[in-house]
Amino acid sequence: MTVVLWIVTVVFAVAALLALWRIVRGPSILDRAVAADVLLTEVLCILGADMVLGHHTRTLPVLLIIAAVGVFGSIAIARFVARKDGQ
Numbered sequence: 001m002t003v004v005l006w007i008v009t010v011v012f013a014v015a016a017l018l019a020l021w022r023i024v025r026g027p028s029i030l031d032r033a034v035a036a037d038v039l040l041t042e043v044l045c046i047l048g049a050d051m052v053l054g055h056h057t058r059t060l061p062v063l064l065i066i067a068a069v070g071v072f073g074s075i076a077i078a079r080f081v082a083r084k085d086g087q
Helices: 002-025 029-054 060-086
Strands: none
């Protein structure tokens, strides 16, 4: 189990670094938005895995807030891009 946990940790760390790199490099606002959504999804997965492994539900409100921020952020960016393209 320990080996699997280390492998999963490394995979999540590499994916988070790649998402951060895409947020910094861009080139467009949509690339950055998708990378931010990927990063938020990774955080949700990590917190969910922690809940499963620790047999608790203490971080459930945090999961819900992060999910809501991700959804509302994506909607805001989509509206911004749609308005920008319409002008």
